[in-house]
Amino acid sequence: MPAGPRTDDASATRERILKAAAAAFARRGFHGTSTRGIAAAVGIRQPSLFHHFPTKQAILAELLDRDLGPALERIRRIRAGGGRPAARLHAYVEADVAALLGFPYDARGLYDESVLEDPALAPQRAAQREFHAEVRGLVAEGLDAGEFHPADAEFVRQLIHAMTVEVIFQAAGQPRSDLADRPAAIAGFVLRGLLADPGDIDAVRAEAAALKG
Amino acid sequence: MPAGPRTDDASATRERILKAAAAAFARRGFHGTSTRGIAAAVGIRQPSLFHHFPTKQAILAELLDRDLGPALERIRRIRAGGGRPAARLHAYVEADVAALLGFPYDARGLYDESVLEDPALAPQRAAQREFHAEVRGLVAEGLDAGEFHPADAEFVRQLIHAMTVEVIFQAAGQPRSDLADRPAAIAGFVLRGLLADPGDIDAVRAEAAALKG
DNA sequence: GTCTATACTGGGATAGAC
């Protein structure tokens, strides 16, 4: 049990650094954010940051890990389960949007710039690739089954990604209660846009709800 | 007629700077892009940039102007015209996506970071606000007419924005011929997602086509 | 219109005291 007052303080500060850094990345982008600015927001001096993280990139890496890890787990669980592709995609979009809204750090700045191309962030880049491949695979299943309008799976994946991410730009500064309907709203919007047979939407929604429970 | 060989060279270099800067902003973001990098891509030395643009921000400002000016004109023309809101929205999305695909500079890096908040870019920020207000107004018309699923107009506007912008992330490095169907594909996707009556989509598409001609 | 040389600033990271 390596926990004690000193450890608690340290991890609390680490947490505040992650929060402040995420907020700053969201506002100014990674390159536009200075370690001095992060430190000021936390209430410590700039060099003190480096007691908690070896580099500025390491802060970003940790934020990415905390987002990507659960995201990968979610999509893999859904892909491994049963149900028709359209229902599983609906369930995935709902779960992903809900997770983004519940993410305790501001995720807006995490994926914008191509900071991921830096070799130091290769693991995170790889995780993101895997995640995208899983989503694309799920879309491809629906296309192969003839459930969706014919389209390029990667193109559709990007549209879905754009919409799920968009919700966090809305979320900033809004009360949670106003956003409770977002997961279902976005999943519904996506599926209505995709489904070859529009009348199918209610059945898909019902099956997706069953998959959740 | 202020044109001559020297002027041609100068404006040609200006053009190459805009292209190179846009590509760099897309890859690294505004803050992640150095004037040295832009100059190297153009094939001149870093200080020579400042003969063509007073500051690095001025390069971004010009790129924004070239995108926002026509975009505002497009949405205003559509809003001033007739037709039911759903058809006009379809026509707008098609026109906007087509324009983005035809934009001669890489637009991916132009709106990501909140560089627009800098006072030096206040005019561009104002233009963007106006543009958003027009789109939101068009969406609100459709909502008021009962043509769309009930939703927040600003939320819908952001979803539309995310999808139209997403296309330029796809466009990078792809042959134009593969993208010819994108405007119609995205407009169709958006309208299917929005329409309260899914069976309406063909009528909307037909009226949108008439509006174009 | 582009060059070299350079001023000046801000930012990431280290050293070492407390």
Added chain:
DNA sequence: GTCTATCCCAGTATAGAC
């Protein structure tokens, strides 16, 4: 674990020759 002091580099922008 945080501090002060400081190093070092990258980046924007200017001066002035050609």
